[in-house]
Amino acid sequence: MKLGILLTTSPENENTNTVIEISKAARDEGHHVSIFLMYDGVHNVNKKEFAELADKGVDIAICAFNAEQRKIGKIDGMLFGSQYDHACIASDVDRFISFG
Numbered sequence: 001m002k003l004g005i006l007l008t009t010s011p012e013n014e015n016t017n018t019v020i021e022i023s024k025a026a027r028d029e030g031h032h033v034s035i036f037l038m039y040d041g042v043h044n045v046n047k048k049e050f051a052e053l054a055d056k057g058v059d060i061a062i063c064a065f066n067a068e069q070r071k072i073g074k075i076d077g078m079l080f081g082s083q084y085d086h087a088c089i090a091s092d093v094d095r096f097i098s099f100g
Helices: 014-028 039-046 048-055 064-069 083-092
Strands: 002-007 032-037 059-063 079-081 095-099
Touching: 002 014, 002 039, 002 083, 014 032, 014 048, 014 095, 032 039, 032 048, 032 083, 039 048, 039 059, 039 064, 048 059, 059 064, 059 083, 064 079, 079 083
Parallel strands: 002 032, 002 095, 032 059, 059 079
Antiparallel strands: none
């Protein structure tokens, strides 16, 4: 199964921990996981748990426009993309959940 996740809230929000735990559990079950971060969700790239998710094979894409607005630089292993990438994730997965 392919799972897509949209996260738009900052790291202080409980949504961050929920996304991390869902992503870990899905990967442990062998599912493909793609996360798209936008709005204040782009601040989550600074959490070590997101780097760990990327190391586990989770695809993480970040809205480059929102990252630029918030002065966040590129991170190795994470795609700085656009709404096109968001749309591709949403159309390519079996399930898509949004946290915002």
